[in-house]
Amino acid sequence: MTFERKAPATPAPASTSSVRGAASRAAPPLLAIVVPCFNEEDVLPATATELLALLDRLTRSSRVAPGSFVCFVDDGSTDRTWPIIETLAGARAGVSGIALSRNRGHQNALLAGLFGVDADVVVSIDADLQDDPDAIEAMLQAYAGGADIVYGVRSNRDADSWLKRTSARAFYRLLSACGVETVFDHADYRLMSRLAIGHLRAFGEVNLYVRGLVPLLGLRTATVHFVRRPRAAGSSKYPPLKMLALALEAVTSLSVVPLRWVTLTGFAIFLGSLAVSAWVLWARFATHTAVPGWASVTLPIFLLGGIQMLAIGIVGEYLGKIYIETKSRPRYFIDRVVGHPGPRAPPAASGAGEVPPGPH
Ligand code: UDP
Ligand code: MG
Numbered sequence: 001m002t003f004e005r006k007a008p009a010t011p012a013p014a015s016t017s018s019v020r021g022a023a024s025r026a027a028p029p030l031l032a033i034v035v036p037c038f039n040e041e042d043v044l045p046a047t048a049t050e051l052l053a054l055l056d057r058l059t060r061s062s063r064v065a066p067g068s069f070v071c072f073v074d075d076g077s078t079d080r081t082w083p084i085i086e087t088l089a090g091a092r093a094g095v096s097g098i099a100l101s102r103n104r105g106h107q108n109a110l111l112a113g114l115f116g117v118d119a120d121v122v123v124s125i126d127a128d129l130q131d132d133p134d135a136i137e138a139m140l141q142a143y144a145g146g147a148d149i150v151y152g153v154r155s156n157r158d159a160d161s162w163l164k165r166t167s168a169r170a171f172y173r174l175l176s177a178c179g180v181e182t183v184f185d186h187a188d189y190r191l192m193s194r195l196a197i198g199h200l201r202a203f204g205e206v207n208l209y210v211r212g213l214v215p216l217l218g219l220r221t222a223t224v225h226f227v228r229r230p231r232a233a234g235s236s237k238y239p240p241l242k243m244l245a246l247a248l249e250a251v252t253s254l255s256v257v258p259l260r261w262v263t264l265t266g267f268a269i270f271l272g273s274l275a276v277s278a279w280v281l282w283a284r285f286a287t288h289t290a291v292p293g294w295a296s297v298t299l300p301i302f303l304l305g306g307i308q309m310l311a312i313g314i315v316g317e318y319l320g321k322i323y324i325e326t327k328s329r330p331r332y333f334i335d336r337v338v339g340h341p342g343p344r345a346p347p348a349a350s351g352a353g354e355v356p357p358g359p360h
Contacts, residue, residue, distance in 0.1 A: 025144050029120035031058070031068040032341065033136070034113030036106055037085070038075040040127040042234035044084045047129050048072075048095065054133050055094055063140050065120075069094045071341045072127075073113040076103030082336075089339035096339025104332040106238075107210050107246075110188055112332050114197055117341040123191045128231040131189035135226040139191040142222035148196045149214060152189030155225040163240070171247050178255035181215040183223070190214065206331055207321050209250040252317050259318060262311040269307060273300075 033051055037044060051070045058064040072085045074097060085097035098116050100109060110124055121143055125131050131152055139150040157165045168185075175182045188211055192200070199217045200210075215221075238246070251258060276296075 025146070028062050028065045029140070029143065031055070031064040031136075031140070032117040032119035032122045033068075033070045034073065034110065034117060034122055034124045035070060035127050036073045036075055036109035036113060036124075037077060037081050037127040038103060038106070038109070038237045039077045039079045039081060040234060040237075041077075041080040041084060043128050043232050044072070044081060044088075046232055047127055048088050048092075050129060050133060051125075052092060052094055054136065058137065058140070063137060068119070069096055069117075069339070069341070071113055071117050071339075072097045073109045073116070074099040075106065075109035076100050086338050096341040097337065098334055098341060099336040101333040101335040106188070107208060107249075108332045110210055111208075112334065114192065115201060116334070116337075120194055121191055122197060124188050126187075126189070128234065130229050130231055131187070132226040132229060135189075135224045136191070138224040139222075142224065143191055143193060145222070146220050147191075147222035148193040148219035149217065149221045150191040151183045151186045151221065151223050152191075153183060153223050153225050154185040154187075154228040157185070157228055160228065164236075167240070167243060171243075171250075174247070175212070175250060175254075178251055178257040180212055180250070180254045182212065183215065186223075187211065189226075193219075195219065204328070205253065206325055206328065207249060207253040208331075209246070209253050212250055212254045248317070252321055256318070258314050262314050265307060266311065269304065276300075 033055070035047065035051070040047070048070065055064070055068055055070065059066055059068060072088075072095070074082045074085055076099075082097070082099050085095070085099075088095045089097050096117075098112055100112055104112075114122055114124065121140070123136050123139060125133065125136075131154075135152055139152065142150045157168070160168070172182055172184050190211075192214070196214075196217055196219055199219070200213065203213055
């Protein structure tokens with residue numbers, strides 16, 4: 001694992017008081033680890049054990065404040081994920097849980113966690129621990145040095161299948177081709193300060209792709225590299241179709257470049273048809289040999305028909321987005337809460353039904 005400070009403009013040395021927030025960061029921060037979970041019964045006990053052991057180590061070495069906790073967000077699982085979270089929360093002080101009313105997808109579950117907890121810093125991590133939790137310590141160091149956002153970046157993806165690796169790389173390239181600012185090989189393993197999360201709340205859009213929005217926040221950023229591990233148990237909750245949906249969401253919610261491609265393609269075809277028209281006229285009037293061919297009639301029909309369908313599809317994607325955005329529907333509903341996703345004193349009987357601060 002390597003650690004580097006990414007330099008936006010000219011960063012001040014982390015040790016000086018000119019770094020925003022660095023002075024107040026001398027004290028260990030209250031850390032919340034947010035874990036979105038969808039049908040993760042196989043891996044959850046092991047994940048909880050590893051994360052709680054890490055929290056213990058970090059608390060003992062005064063890297064984080066006592067009372068730091070893990071918050072599992074159940075994204076409408078149909079297996080035993082929520083009962084497991086309830087049991088863990090009952091048994092350990094450092095565990096809390098938020099259950100969404102139904103499956104709303106990884107990005108919404110992530111937001112429910114980020115906005116639902118009350119902590120100085122929040123680290124989001126996948127339930128399968130493919131993202132090495134040991135990188136959290138380096139993230140905290142970067143936070144102490146003044147960073148508000150610390151990206152966990154995969155230094156290799158050998159643990160991923162060929163299909164996963166290739167499609168992910170193609171996806172990042174597509175996003176940069178569309179002018180979307182992305183951190184290559186970074187998914188949703190990151191640390192965000194209270195300030196960064198406060199800014200993230202200001203994005204009112206319902207269609208969203210969190211890792212595309214975070215770079216738009218600005219602030220001080222740092223990068224921590226880690227080696228991606230194989231999934232500890234269970235199977236991927238991102239089958240190819242879901243990945244494709246995420247890619248479509250990412251592109252259409254962050255970029256209008258595809259619409260520009262449609263315009264450019266239309267313009268190129270228009271120029272081409274001008275040339276073809278000139279050739280047809282020349283053949284008709286100058287050579288007297290014009291026998292309209294089958295190919296020259298049918299090919300453009302198919303070609304143009306295809307391009308038009310594609311163009312209408314792309315325009316329709318954006319139109320659909322506008323339609324959904326105008327409704328301003330809530331992103332998710334919280335069904336139940338266990339434990340205490342914040343530093344408050346535990347209430348007597350149970351915290352169930354209590355709604356943490358959130359965007360609802
Ligand atoms: N996840 C979720 N809701 C979904 C799909 C996935 O909360 O609808 C969570 C899942 O439980 C995991 C994270 O998103 O914590 C990433 O999923 P996974 O590790 O299966 O994706 P992969 O690593 O295969 O891309
Ligand atoms: Mg995974």
